[in-house]
Amino acid sequence: MAIKLFADGAAMDGIIKAAENPNIVGFTTNPTLMRQAGVTDYEKFAKSAIAYLARSRPDTCLSLEVFADDFPTMLAQARKISDWADEKDYKVYVKIPAVNTKGATTQNLVEQLNKEHIKVNVTAVFTPAQIKSFIECVHTNTPMIISIFAGRIADAGVDPVSIIQIAREYWDAYPVQGLVEFLWASPREVYNYIQAEQCGCDIITMTPELIAKMKNFGKDLTDYSRETVEMFYRDAVCSGFNI
Secondary structure: OOOEEEEEOOOHHHHHHHHOOOOEEEEEOOHHHHHHOOOOOHHHHHHHHHHHHHHHOOOOEEEEEOOOOOHHHHHHHHHHHHHHHHHHOOOEEEEEEOEOOOOOEOHHHHHHHHHOOOOEEEEEEOOHHHHHHHHOOOOOOOOEEEEEOHHHHHHOOOOHHHHHHHHHHHHHHOOOOOOEEEEEOOOOOOOHHHHHHHOOOOEEEEOHHHHHHHHHOOOOHHHHHHHHHHHHHHHHHHHOOOO
């Protein structure tokens, strides 16, 4: 089965537009994207997105992130977000960061949520040790997503593919039955879709800009070369350059 495609963003009009694409089967958000989109009421936005997707695309899922830094408040927020989903009978994953701002792991919190059958998307995961610790949180058949920030890992000069392959090996050897999916997060180019699928990721989340570029998959490179030159030529003519 092909890798699942999630749309990343927090503008309601963007979610509505992305929902029209049948190839998109999930949606991811975070507080930074919400702030950039001008969201001022977290609960209102979240409930609106849940209601719209439950009605228009019930086959999809949505990830909503907690924004507390202490573990008791994270737990309370996670339970509340899960309740919003239950009200509409829609699949929502609660995004829990791998660590808080002090660097303390959220492993125990994620384990507690798994035991409570709350679907978790562990976000900002960077290292094999983090991946292994969160796999070990699985005690039920409640779905969990582990979001590996492949783009940022690559920004640090490290090959994310090798880390994802290690993650796959950890999970394949884990003795407890359950459902863990690995998500390629923070992609930098559309080719990351192919890389993510090849290295064993189950999901990739992409911005609308990257998703739009997927229309070029399979394009003849000779034609693409000529079209690029045509673009350069048009821009040069329009600029009125002279040498």
